[in-house]
Amino acid sequence: MRILEAARRLGMTTRTIRYYEERGLIELNKQADNGYREVTENDLSVLQVIGMLRELDLSIEDIQLCLEDVLQSNLKALIPLLQRKREQLGKEMVQMKLLIRQMDQLTAHLQHNKGDDTMNEMSNITERSKMLKQLREGWEDRWNFNDQSLHYDLAVKRHEDPLDVHANYDEILRRTCESASIECGEQGLDLGIGTGNLAALCSAKGAVMTGLDQSEGMLMQCQRKHPDFKLLLGNMMELPLVDEKFDFVVSSYALHHLTDEQKLVALEEIDHVLKPAGRVVVADLMFESEDARIHCMKRLKEAGRQDKIDDIHDEFYADRSRLISWWLNHGYEVQAEQMNAFMHLICAIKKEA
Structure with missing residues (x-):
């Protein structure tokens, strides 16, 4: 089938499929007479797996590492990649929770205090936020x-x-x-x-x-x-x-x-x-x-x-x-x-x- 039909069946754009090809995730055959890309049923299966991995927000680089294993049903190869992604999301979530707490603190301060010292309070909150970020990001595994x-x-x-x-x-x-x-x-x-x-x-x-x-x-x-x-x-x-x-x-x-x-x-x-x-x-x-x-x-x-x-x-x-x-x-x-x-x-x- 042509790439346009494959895109419709998969719910992707033709540009996305070409991008996956450019990045080496899939290799599509071209017809000798007109140079059009030919998408086989096996190619569709590969693209479907790539699409699922992208929905998990895995990077192209991560997909390159695990795609062959996943296609061969060795799904345990996904574990370290999913753990790293979850760690990243966890860090983002911690930061979001901190921002929410800061906004709640500042809102409470504005509701119950005159505005004279609001700038000082805002400065204290943001300085603590910077300090926490430095402490969290400053750790490294020196012990291997x-x-x-x-x-x-x-x-x-x-x-x-x-x-x-x-x-x-x-x-x-x-x-x-x-x-x-x-x-x-x-x-x-x-x-x-x-x-x-x-x-x-x-x-x-x-x-x-x-x-x-x-x-x-x-x-x-x-x-x-x-x-x-x-x-x-x-x-x-x-x-x-x-x-x-x-x-x-x-x-x-x-x-x-x-x-x-x-x-x-x-x-x-x-x-x-x-x-x-x-x-x-x-x-x-x-x-x-x-x-x-x-x-x-x-x-x-x-x-x-x-x-x-x-x-x-x-x-x-x-x-x-x-x-x-x-x-x-x-x-x-x-x-x-x-x-x-x-x-x-x-x-x-x-x-x-």
Whole structure:
């Protein structure tokens, strides 16, 4: 059939079909006698698939990567592309929600205050918006978690030194899960899910688990081990969630990859998705206070443990007191304990509505 008839059948324009041909997504035969493009039934099927992928807002470049797999019914090849697209949409959604909150704040200010200080209020709101954007966009994976993902489960088991980051790994995950007080059927969110070890313990208690990680490699390993989990690509400062709410949120060995300021942004994001009376349980590398950090660094230097000093400088061990203060100021009940040299466990319970 001619390209015009194919366009009518597919609900496309002839220009669109020619564009897909120009970009190498499809190759149409031309009739020898007149040079007209000939569209076969197989070509129609290919164009239909391309059209569906474009409706998902996948880029031409993404379609070039996955088209052959999709045509051969290997639809799992779509997973990383869909996850990346969802992450992008999630970031746009977070920004839209922030803009709506800013407009609501400014509207409320105008309704209840004289206009004298409106410009100052507007300046404060927009400056906070710029600061949040800088914090969210300023994060980068300096630790190459995609490379770590293939060997992560083995790596966390090989730690005999009590000062090692993953010392007592299994016990710490068990205590984290236990502290979440999970009831069967509850909705749980694991931030920095990695290969799914903590989420698996929560799932065994009857929780329905959703996991988020910024590493595609970690998510691939987690999907392989736990195909029933809902997995999302993204970071905890911009949760790519629409209207989901959770009974509990857990996180282990993840928060220390955020700066102190970024951690507080993450706590706000968690608060937005946590149900009233929900629980947040965080197991991570921390110091009880800034004084405790100074004292520990002094002791490590005296002991000649420059390797551990370097580890601390390479990451962002939290000041536990700052995290606790944030939760207390937002109406949470908080309990905390130190589990080994560097790992602390914090359980924060949100107030009822």
